[in-house]
Amino acid sequence: MKKYLPLIVGTALIAGVPVAQSHNTMTAYYAPAGFMQDLELRVTHGCKGSPVKEVRLKIPDGMMRVSAEHNRDWVIEMKMRKLPKPVPGEGGNMLTETVDEIIWKNPRSNLPGSGRFEGFRFRGMIPEAVGKIIFFRSVNVCESGEERYVDLPNELLEVKTPGLPEKLLKFMTATATPSAFMIIEKPTRPQYPFATPGSKK
Amino acid sequence: MTRYLFSLLLVGALAASSPRAFAHAVLLDSSPKPGEMLMQPPSEVVANFNEGVGPIFFKVLDVKGQPVGDPGEIRLDGTKMILPLGALLPNGTYVLTYRVISADTHPVGATFGFSIGEPMKSVDATADAGSRSIWSLAVAVNRWILYAGMLWVAGTAIFMLLVGLDGALREDARQKARWASVLTAWSYVLAVGFGGADMQLGGADALWQAATWRSGFDSTLASSAVFGLIAMLLLYAGFAAGDRRRDGFLIAGVVLAIGSFLVTGHAATAPPAWLMAPVVGAHLLATAFWIGAFRPLLLSTRMLSVSDSGALLQRFSTFAVPAVIVVLVSGSAISLKQLGSPTKLFDNDYGTVLLAKIILVFVIIGIAAYNKINLTPKLIANDAAGVAKIRRTITLELMLYVIVLAAASALTVTTPPRALVATGEAGAADAKMAMISGGLLKRTLRNASAYSAEIELSPAKVGENMLMVTLTDPAGVIVDDATALEVTVALEAAGISEVRLKAEPVGNGMWHVMIGETLIPGDWALTIDGYLTDYDKTSFATIVTLN
Numbered sequence: 001m002k003k004y005l006p007l008i009v010g011t012a013l014i015a016g017v018p019v020a021q022s023h024n025t026m027t028a029y030y031a032p033a034g035f036m037q038d039l040e041l042r043v044t045h046g047c048k049g050s051p052v053k054e055v056r057l058k059i060p061d062g063m064m065r066v067s068a069e070h071n072r073d074w075v076i077e078m079k080m081r082k083l084p085k086p087v088p089g090e091g092g093n094m095l096t097e098t099v100d101e102i103i104w105k106n107p108r109s110n111l112p113g114s115g116r117f118e119g120f121r122f123r124g125m126i127p128e129a130v131g132k133i134i135f136f137r138s139v140n141v142c143e144s145g146e147e148r149y150v151d152l153p154n155e156l157l158e159v160k161t162p163g164l165p166e167k168l169l170k171f172m173t174a175t176a177t178p179s180a181f182m183i184i185e186k187p188t189r190p191q192y193p194f195a196t197p198g199s200k201k
Numbered sequence: 202m203t204r205y206l207f208s209l210l211l212v213g214a215l216a217a218s219s220p221r222a223f224a225h226a227v228l229l230d231s232s233p234k235p236g237e238m239l240m241q242p243p244s245e246v247v248a249n250f251n252e253g254v255g256p257i258f259f260k261v262l263d264v265k266g267q268p269v270g271d272p273g274e275i276r277l278d279g280t281k282m283i284l285p286l287g288a289l290l291p292n293g294t295y296v297l298t299y300r301v302i303s304a305d306t307h308p309v310g311a312t313f314g315f316s317i318g319e320p321m322k323s324v325d326a327t328a329d330a331g332s333r334s335i336w337s338l339a340v341a342v343n344r345w346i347l348y349a350g351m352l353w354v355a356g357t358a359i360f361m362l363l364v365g366l367d368g369a370l371r372e373d374a375r376q377k378a379r380w381a382s383v384l385t386a387w388s389y390v391l392a393v394g395f396g397g398a399d400m401q402l403g404g405a406d407a408l409w410q411a412a413t414w415r416s417g418f419d420s421t422l423a424s425s426a427v428f429g430l431i432a433m434l435l436l437y438a439g440f441a442a443g444d445r446r447r448d449g450f451l452i453a454g455v456v457l458a459i460g461s462f463l464v465t466g467h468a469a470t471a472p473p474a475w476l477m478a479p480v481v482g483a484h485l486l487a488t489a490f491w492i493g494a495f496r497p498l499l500l501s502t503r504m505l506s507v508s509d510s511g512a513l514l515q516r517f518s519t520f521a522v523p524a525v526i527v528v529l530v531s532g533s534a535i536s537l538k539q540l541g542s543p544t545k546l547f548d549n550d551y552g553t554v555l556l557a558k559i560i561l562v563f564v565i566i567g568i569a570a571y572n573k574i575n576l577t578p579k580l581i582a583n584d585a586a587g588v589a590k591i592r593r594t595i596t597l598e599l600m601l602y603v604i605v606l607a608a609a610s611a612l613t614v615t616t617p618p619r620a621l622v623a624t625g626e627a628g629a630a631d632a633k634m635a636m637i638s639g640g641l642l643k644r645t646l647r648n649a650s651a652y653s654a655e656i657e658l659s660p661a662k663v664g665e666n667m668l669m670v671t672l673t674d675p676a677g678v679i680v681d682d683a684t685a686l687e688v689t690v691a692l693e694a695a696g697i698s699e700v701r702l703k704a705e706p707v708g709n710g711m712w713h714v715m716i717g718e719t720l721i722p723g724d725w726a727l728t729i730d731g732y733l734t735d736y737d738k739t740s741f742a743t744i745v746t747l748n
Binding site: 056058101137139145146148150151 | 685703732735736737738
C-alpha cells in the first residue's frame with residue numbers, strides 16, 4: 001500500500017493543478033529603437049483567483065520620457081529615480097531624474113473577470129539599442145497575495161543569439177512568473193508623430 | 202421500552218458532560234517569546250494556549266540543560282500556564298520547555314530559547330512536540346485489550362438482552378463475560394498508568410513512580426477508568442446475579458462501559474461533542490453487539506441441534522442488519538470528521554490505518570452477508586453440511602475483527618488530519634511560535650549572484666515542517682529589508698510540483714513558513730525565492746530527504 005501512496009497522491013494533485021500558465025506580457029513584442037512608442041502591459045489574471053487591486057511596473061534602464069495614459073478606473077502613481085548624470089530633455093532643459101516605477105491602483109477592481117484582460121497603457125522612448133531585448137518586470141498585488149513577474153533569463157538573450165525564438169519560448173514557460181519583454185528592432189519606416197529618433201536631435 | 206429510553210438518556214447525559222475539547226492544545230503566545238531578548242530577568246514565565254491544559258512539566262533550563270530560577274508551583278489561570286521564578290536569572294541564554302496534555306490526552310510539548318541582557322546564543326532544542334515515548338506501544342496494546350474486553354463484555358450483555366440465550370449457551374456466555382469483565386477492569390487501571398507514563402515520557406520504571414499516576418489521574422483517562430470500573434462491576438454482578446435483577450445491571454453496565462469510551466479519545470471529544478459523542482456511542486454499541494454474538498453463535502453450532510442453531514442465527518440476523526447500518530453510517534461520519542476530506546485517507550498514517558480498517562470491515566460484512574443469505578437457510582432446513590462451513594466463516598470473521606480492533610486502537614494513538622490542520626493554522630497565524638524542534642536540518646545555500654540563504658528545517662521529517670530562512674548578500678551582510686520571500690516545494694517522484702508558500706518575516710532578516718505538504722517521504726525539492734525589492738529576485742534550490 002505504502003508503495004503506491006505517492007502515486008495516488010500525485011495523480012490527485014496533478015488533476016487539481018491548473019496547467020495553463022499565463023502571465024503579464026507586453027501587447028507588442030517589437031519596438032523601434034530610438035522612437036517614442038505607445039506601450040501596453042497586458043494583465044490577464046489575478047493571484048489564484050483573487051482579483052488584482054494594484055499593478056506595479058518597473059521601467060527598464062535606458063527608457064526615458066515615460067508617461068502613463070490617463071485611466072478613469074485606476075489611480076496612477078509614479079516613482080522617480082535619480083539619473084547617474086543629467087541628460088538633455090525636451091526643450092533643452094536638463095533632466096536629473098526619470099520614471100522608475102508606474103503604479104496603477106484600483107481598490108474596486110475585479111480584474112480578472114472570466115475571459116477578460118486589461119491593458120495598462122504608457123509611453124516612452126525606446127533605447128537606442130537595436131537587437132537588444134528589454135524586460136518589463138511587473139507585480140500584480142491582489143486582494144490576497146501577490147504575483148511577481150520578475151524572472152529574467154539565465155543567459156543574455158539578443159536578436160543575434162542563435163535559436164532565439166526557441167530560447168524565448170523556453171524562458172516564457174520555464175517558470176510561472178517570467179518578466180514581460182520587448183525586442184528592440186531597427187526602425188523600418190518613419191514613425192509619427194515623433195518622426196526623428198530621440199537621441200539624434 | 203423504558204429501559205432503552207433510559208439508557209439513551211444516560212448516553213446523552215454522559216456526552217453532554219464530556220469535556221469540550223479541541224484535538225490538541227496549541228501555544229498561542231508566551232512570555233518570553235521564542236528567541237526574545239529580555240532586558241530584565243522575568244519573575245515568572247507564561248505560556249498561553251488555545252484551550253485549558255494540564256501541565257506535565259514546565260521548566261526554565263540553562264544552556265547545559267539544568268533547571269534554574271528556583272521555580273515555584275505551576276499555576277493555571279484559564280488558558281494560561283504560569284511558572285513563578287524565585288530567583289533572578291543572571292544575563293545569558295536560557296531554554297524554556299514544557300509538556301502539557303489536552304483533553305484528548307495527547308501530550309504536546311515545545312522547547313525554545315530566549316535570552317536575558319545579551320543576544321541569544323544558538324541552542325540545540327531537544328524536546329519534540331509529538332515525540333512518542335517507549336510507553337506508547339504499551340498504551341496501544343493495552344488499548345487493544347481494553348477494546349476487545351469491553352466490547353466482549355458489553356456485547357455479551359447486549360446479545361443476551363436482545364437475542365436471548367438459554368441453557369448451556371447462557372451459562373457459558375455468563376462465565377466468559379465475567380472473566381472478560383475482570384480482565385477489562387485491569388486494563389482500565391493500566392490505561393491510566395501507561396497513559397501517565399507516556400505523557401511523562403517516563404523510563405522503564407515509570408509505573409513505580411507517583412508522578413506517572415498523578416499525570417494519568419489528571420487526564421481524561423481517569424474519568425474513563427472510573428466509568429469503566431463501575432461498568433465492569435455492574436456487568437460482573439449482572440452476569441453473576443439471578444435472572445430477575447440481571448437486566449437492570451446489564452443495561453446500566455453497558456451504558457457506563459460505552460460512556461467510558463466517550464469521555465476520552467479524539468473521536469468522541471471532537472467538536473461538536475454533543476453530536477460526535479452519541480455518534481461514537483452508537484458505533485461502539487453496534488460493534489459490541491456484533492462482537493458479543495461471535496461466541497454464542499459459534500458455540501450454538503456445536504451444542505444445539507442444526508435447526509435450533511439456525512433459528513438462533515435467524516434471530517441474530519434481525520438485529521444484525523440494523524447494527525451493520527449503524528456501524529457504517531456512524532463510522533463514515535466519524536471518519537469524515539477526523540479526516541476533514543476523503544482524500545486524506547491516502548496521504549497520512551491515520552488515513553492508511555483507517556483505510557485498512559474500513560476494508561477489513563467490508564470483508565467482514567461480506568462474510569456475514571454470505572452467512573445470512575447462503576448458510577442460515579441451510580441450517581434452518583436442518584442441512585448439516587452448513588454447520589462446518591458456518592463454523593469456519595464465523596471463526597474467520599472473529600479473527601478479522603481482532604485485526605480491526607488492533608487498527609481501532611492504533612487510530613487512538615495516531616493524530617488525525619483534523620488535529621494536524623488545527624496545529625498548522627495556529628502555527629502560521631503566529632510565526633514566532635512553534636520553534637518546535639526535534640530533528641533540525643541546517644544548510645547554507647549559495648547562488649550564482651553570490652547571495653546566500655541559511656535554512657533551518659525542523660523537524661525535517663515526514664509531516665508538517667517549519668522552515669526558517671535568513672538571506673545574506675554577497676558582502677556577507679544579513680538582508681533585513683527584503684520585500685517578500687516565497688518557498689516552493691515539489692516532489693517530482695510523486696508528481697507533486699510547484700506548491701508555492703509565502704513566508705512571513707519574523708524580524709532580524711529571518712523568514713518563517715510552515716510547510717504542511719511534506720506528508721510523504723522522498724527527496725523534496727525546495728526552492729527559495731527571495732525578493733530583495735519588488736522586482737529583484739534571488740533564488741536558491743536544494744533537495745531535502747524526508748523519511
